[in-house]
Amino acid sequence: MKTRIEGHLRSFQENNRNRGRLLVSCPDQPGIVAAVSNFLYEKGANIVESSQHSTNPEGGTFFIRFEFECENLNEKEALLEHDFLAIAERFSMDWKFTYAYKVKKTAIFVSKELHCLLELLWEWQSGDFTTDIALVISNHEDAKDIVESMGIPFHYIPASKEIRKEVEEKQLQLLEDYDIDLIVLARYMQILTPDFVTAHPNRIINIHHSFLPAFIGARPYERAYKRGVKLIGATSHYVTNDLDEGPIIEQDIERVNHRDSADDLKKIGRLIERTVLARAVKWHLEDRVIVHENRTIVFN
Incomplete structure (x- = not known):
């Protein structure tokens, strides 16, 4: 049984080796979605799913989840997270990149x-x-x-x-x-x-x-x-x-x-x-x- 499940997990990891996720929460303000979307585009990522929520457009908290595909993602992780720091600081973000192939x-x-x-x-x-x-x-x-x-x-x-x-x-x-x-x-x-x-x-x-x-x-x-x-x-x-x-x-x-x-x-x-x-x-x-x-x- 365990062997079959391990085979499934290996298959999942292979099929999702370029799949990443980004979770963000920050004070709501104009330009957040544009800044993050443009960042991912410049890194060669294609957004495949995006969901967002604001507690209050005026002075509330903004939440967003991106799921994206990026070629050779495992080689770009460190650079991706390092370069995102500038945007995170600009918008006072709490943020986290996760990678689908890193099975929990x-x-x-x-x-x-x-x-x-x-x-x-x-x-x-x-x-x-x-x-x-x-x-x-x-x-x-x-x-x-x-x-x-x-x-x-x-x-x-x-x-x-x-x-x-x-x-x-x-x-x-x-x-x-x-x-x-x-x-x-x-x-x-x-x-x-x-x-x-x-x-x-x-x-x-x-x-x-x-x-x-x-x-x-x-x-x-x-x-x-x-x-x-x-x-x-x-x-x-x-x-x-x-x-x-x-x-x-x-x-x-x-x-x-x-x-x-x-x-x-x-x-x-x-x-x-x-x-x-x-x-x-x-x-x-x-x-x-x-x-x-x-x-x-x-x-x-």
Whole structure:
């Protein structure tokens, strides 16, 4: 299984060896699009996709994502980024070039509930996720056989709040050893410490089984049932040190009614969780998300 996926990734890298992306945020003002477009043109790049957004044309913040093709891009990366500094300074930009052929390495954290993990593995197996799932870390062994059957390293690290520091030291070392770019919490039912979160800013994606900001924290379906809600949902967000309050990437909902028990809500919710998390991860992998303060701009 792993060999077939590696073949797909190599094919993707070859087909996208000249594909680059540029994400920009800056104070809104005239001339931004023209300046960046002209810069890419002068570097021999052809823009194949462009999306933009302004919070307010007068005094707001401007966001733009370019995707482009440029011959021999891997040889031009350093010069491209160096020469862009002049434009970035002129417009006071926060900016980032990324390159499609540099496939991101992903680590998945999971506990006992496996539906979100399975969805991610299916997307990866089918080629819809262009990433190297380098390892899976869990505080339970329920996922071990499934993960290892796909050729992915599985690391079982029992966790609890009493030994959280020692656990995270092991986890952080694994993330460094595997050179991880993205961490996905696929129903990993442990709270991360501030040190862990700080080490990976805007690189940890969580799925919360509620339509935030409703029912933050534990047991949201039980609380939703007691409240008699008519809609349930799920939220995928970047992890910050404020519990379930990080920048939201994606959400979805499903209608329920008085006939549905708390267990019914959980079953319905699992379907929503799977798709919401998968979409958020896919958009991150494709560099379609810009974090601004505690919000996201998602060019999907």
